[in-house]
Amino acid sequence: VQLVESGGGLVQPGGSLRLSCATSGFTFSYYAMSWYRQVPGKERELVAGINSAGSSTNYADSVKGRFTISRDNAKNTVNLQMNSLKPEDTAVYYCKARCVALYDVCRRSGYEYWGQGTQVTFSS
Numbered sequence: 001v002q003l004v005e006s007g008g009g010l011v012q013p014g015g016s017l018r019l020s021c022a023t024s025g026f027t028f029s030y031y032a033m034s035w036y037r038q039v040p041g042k043e044r045e046l047v048a049g050i051n052s053a054g055s056s057t058n059y060a061d062s063v064k065g066r067f068t069i070s071r072d073n074a075k076n077t078v079n080l081q082m083n084s085l086k087p088e089d090t091a092v093y094y095c096k097a098r099c100v101a102l103y104d105v106c107r108r109s110g111y112e113y114w115g116q117g118t119q120v121t122f123s124s
Contacts, residue, residue, distance in 0.1 A: 001025035001113050003095050008118030011085045019080040019118060021095030026109055028076040029053075030101040035069060035080045037091035037120075044094065048080060052100050062088070085122065092117040 007019040019035065034049040048059045048069035057069050068081040078095055097113040099106035 001110065003097060003113055003115035005093065005095055005115045005118035008093060008120045010121050010123040011089075012123055013085070013087075015085050016081070016083045017085065017120060019082065019093055019095075019120075021078045021115055023076045023078070023095075023097065023113075026097065026113065027101075028097075029073050030099055030105060030109060031097040031113075032100045033069075033071055033078040034096045034098065035078075036094045036096055037089075038094070038117075039091045047093070050078065082120070085120075087122040087124075090120060090122040092119050094118075 002024045004022045005019060007017055011017050029052055032049060032051050035047040036044045037047050038044040046060055047063055048057065048067055050057045050069045050071050054071045059067060066084045071078040094117045095115045099109055099111050
């Protein structure tokens with residue numbers, strides 16, 4: 001199983017970045033996908049989530065209207081479009097897969113997977 005994030009980097013005030021998470025090794029359509037972020041000394045926080053079909057999304061209040069999560073079930077990828085970036089968006093961003101299929105399917109396939117993270121740094 002692999003979840004590989006990409007797209008992080010330096011960003012300027014008001015700038016944009018598009019994060020991608022390429023997955024393999026599990027049945028992508030069985031999993032709800034989420035993006036989390038973490039800064040040193042703080043707990044990892046949920047940024048955005050999307051259901052397995054891609055028909056429902058949710059966002060942290062701090063990113064509503066600026067970030068958009070999407071998924072491509074044909075390519076087994078989930079993306080996070082981040083616009084109007086702010087200094088407080090600086091963090092390591094992680095994608096997470098959570099199995100939402102039947103219990104026996106999830107037990108065999110795995111309940112939860114995380115990527116290794118990609119750094120987003122605000123550059124003044």
